[in-house]
Amino acid sequence: MSDVTTIPVGSDYEVLVGHGVSARVASVLPDTVTRVLVVHGHPLAALARPVIAALEERGLEVHVAPVPDAEAAKSVEVAAGLWARMGRAGFTRSDAVVAVGGGSVTDLGGWVAAAWLRGVAVVHVPTTVLGMVDAAVGGKTGVNTAEGKNLVGAFHMPAAVLCDLDHLASLPSADLAAGLAEVVKGGFIADPRILEVIEADANGVQEPSSPALREVIERKIAVKAKVVAADLRESHLREVLNYGHTLAHAIEHHEHYRMRHGEAVAIGMVYAAEIAHRTGRIDAALLERHRYVLGLLGLPTSYSGAGFDELLDALRRDKKTRGSTLRLVVLDDVAEPVRLEGPAEELLREAYAALA
Structure with missing residues (x-):
């Protein structure tokens, strides 16, 4: 030890x-x-x-x-x-x-x-x-x-x-891969090295005893530890850790929690990237990088299991919502997460349609 x-x-x-x-x-x-x-x-x-x-x-x-x-x-x-x-x-x-x-x-x-x-x-x-x-x-x-x-x-x-x-x-391989969705999230919001390790050795990071898996696990823990230490009770900064989670939680609720959390988060991150791209915050290359990195791990990047209206109530109950204002975490670039407040419903619908 x-x-x-x-x-x-x-x-x-x-x-x-x-x-x-x-x-x-x-x-x-x-x-x-x-x-x-x-x-x-x-x-x-x-x-x-x-x-x-x-x-x-x-x-x-x-x-x-x-x-x-x-x-x-x-x-x-x-x-x-x-x-x-x-x-x-x-x-x-x-x-x-x-x-x-x-x-x-x-x-x-x-x-x-x-x-x-x-x-x-x-x-x-x-x-x-x-x-x-x-x-x-x-x-x-x-x-x-x-x-x-x-x-x-x-x-x-x-x-x-x-x-x-x-x-x-x-740990079953599907559960290991699903957990890596949260690791990928850490790469997009704070530590680009995580994405680089996965892109260079996607098979290695899915081997339980590999140095690559240990590296990305430790890097993601360090990301979360830094954010949490600065904002213990999610008053502002800690919300960036919810990247991809707004839609993910709505999907999990709709699926009666039969879908793995990481799989839902993978879909949710692509959704957030679609919104960021459609508002001019990120370019098409970064949107595509979401699909590419998640795809390397065999994680889902599309979803058609529910109509948007079926998910809307759950979206509005998201923990980041204040009053009637929905708040989403999106990117301005890799390692540059920001909060998007009150996005238009039409934008949310368009981005969701792109997931199908």
Whole structure:
């Protein structure tokens, strides 16, 4: 475990990236902790076992809570069940939650920790590319409702994030590629080197043990850490991390969360690029580069699964909307994200039509 990269998120906490780092889970918890709730997706019991063993070796009282896989975990009902377990076990404000799994599990575990007694410590052990580069970093937690994605939640910073690259060996290739959509986003909004690595070695970045994949993961985490440290509660700057997400969340809601998040984000980034091109912000070459880079990873760049009117209500409920004014993140150039406020509905329709 000597080859570990440490990425600070301001002065709040650190993200550790490397092989075998999940074994450090006990050492990153506060000294006051006596009880730990380990939340993991049902299919990930094997990945959770070393984490549980490390906690028990420290002498902690460990309660293991499997939850449904993927977006099915992110419900008020699942969260309420976890709170009930904590209540029966006598969890106090000095105890902790450890979330082992993809972005859905870290979103859920973070919110459970944020709400229990108004906030207990949480450590995230993301097991997917998406979880490592996005969901587990930044302190945004929450669950979905029938009305939309991530509409209920809280900002709650973790004590640490442990990105164990060994976990990627068992990740299905389609899930790895979908997670890379968030990595591509980091390239477009902040770090062009990410795009260059993918364009030079698209196959390599899809190999779980490759140096290329580790490089782009670490670069994307660094992008998010820098933005989050400057804007913990998404008052302005942090909104750039939502590049591609406005349409993505609307599509996910329409598809009842059966589409992978990264696939929806890929479509959403092309949509944002179409809008930027049609408003004269970016040229045709940068629009095409979106399709090219995402296409190298086998990610979707078009969508015809819904009419625009079917998505419009979900677009208007986007978290960046203020009052009745829709706000979108678009580009003026690579690494130059800006906020577009109140785009005309006709523009939104035209850009959406181009996706088909």
